Amino acid sequence: MIDGSGQEYAPFRVEQRGIDLIPDEERGMRPSGLFWLWAGAVFNVEFFFYGFLISTFGLSFGQALLAILVGNLFYAFLGLASLQGPEVGSTAFVISRAPFGRNGNRLVAFFNWFTQVGFEIEGVFLVVATVLFLFSSYGASLSPAGKIGVVIVASAVQLLMPFFGHATITRVLRWLSIVFIVLFAILAVLVVSDVHTLSLAPKASWADWTTALVVIISVGGLGWTENGNDYSRYLPRTTPRRRTFLAATFGPGIPSVLLEVLGALAATVTTKTLAIQGLGIPAVLPSWFVVPFLLFAIVQLFAINTLDLYSSGVTLQALGVPVRRWGAVIIDTVIVAIVTGLVLFNGNFYNDLTGFFLYIVVWLAPWFGILIVDWALRRGRYDARALADPAAGEHRHVQGVRPAAIIALVLGMVAALLWINASFAVPPFIGPLSNAIPSFKGSDFSWLLGVVVGGGVYWLLARGQVAHEVGTGSDRAGA
Secondary structure: OEOOOOOEOOOOOOOOOOOOOOOHHHOOOOHHHHHHHHHHHHOOHHHHHHHHHHHOOOOOHHHHHHHHHHHHOOHHHHHHOOOHHHHHOOOHHHHOHHHHOOOOHHHHHHHHHHHHHHHHHHHHHHHHHHHHHHHHHOOOOOOHHHHHHHHHHHHHHHOHHHHHOHHHHHHHHHHHHHHHHHHHHHHHHHHHOOOOOOOOOOOOOHHHHHHHHHHHHHHOOOOOHHHHHHHHOOOOOOOOHHHHHHHHHHHHHHHHHHHHHHHHHHHHHOOOEEEEOOEEEEOOOOHHHHHHHHHHHHHHHHHHHHHHHHHHHHHHHHHOOOOOHHHHHHHHHHHHHHHHHHHHHHOOHHHHHHHHHHHHHHHHHHHHHHHHHHHHHOOOOOOHHHHHOOOOOOOOOEOOEOHHHHHHHHHHHHHHHHOOEEOOOOOOEEOHHHHOOHHHOOOOOHHHHHHHHHHHHHHHHHHHHHHHHHHHOOOHHHO
16 A cells, blocks of 8 residues: 555655545555454553552452453553544545534643543553663662663654554454463463452452542543544445444454453562552562563553553644654653653652543543533534645634534543542642542542533534534534
């Protein structure tokens, strides 16, 4: 296949496409490729850590298992948020112009860019922290200048796959998924062999359980929705929606459940951790396996971070920054390196990370609700060229903004904040509804209220206008 610049679209060549439309003849991806792309990203030490993380909230294994099983059902959100890409042939935040309008979309594109950069910082920080831990394990203590050097090298290595682009990411993650499966099979044997008794009886309050649930949803099905169409856009337009949905739902969902359950099991074996810059990895590994595991974990962290860095680059373009896709990747890499250094020397990674997971739901849940309601209202039909063309319909709506979507977003965010419990985040905040029901004191249903209120308000305010757009054959939401 040949891209718009005359270069072959293939792995290990720099992808020339950014947020422009992917022609039908360049869409060589298959649903199986989408499945393994997500599986290769999520077969990752991060998800093992997430299962251990929610257990530190005081949950029994039974409560942690329930949170993991229920929370991962919401990978169906990612499946739904991957259905628009094959139809339009562009990225999530070009498609998001449909409900929000061209200029209104800049607000949520900025939120997404900030979120993607946050996940990138998490990944690079974990790489750097792991490298420093390995140095210290052999009695070597790096100076501040040495630590900065590690940050720079890690950021430079992280740049490579997103720089090359979609075809390279798809191919490499498919290869790595096989190796990841072997590694975690070994890890599973080591962990399960040490498990003796499991408590299914509740230990923590069910309010605490809802906080664990929102973490699982945030790092899983809901947390990936803003990336979905960035990768499904290379599927042919004729791909059955069912196959796209299943690939994007089960590709990440299966490894996520397996690894998080393994992490929760590890929490029942020992409370001891490998103290890696404030991050506690359960110390369930025999000494001979620790170094190989951590070395391979570094590779995995680079792999999963690739998806965020690629998406943040195309989101920067959708935001209106006049830069090529690969140039946007370089900009984001520099920002990530600087912030990672600041967190390394001055931050509290554990608290910062948990707070980040809880707060991103505030905008992400209503945005997702609005996107899916808009998709349903227009029965999956978009005017792709109107969405992609910078000159298309700037006079429509109110200065390129659909007020109904902005109102729905704001009300959805307010609703999410009303029922959030981020008491140990920075800054700490507990919504008034969190303590309104005595038996659920301290609960967190921010994700649910955000989706329902954001999507519901948009349906009430915009259903007539969207129906008119579909009926006239014009996508005036591309304004």
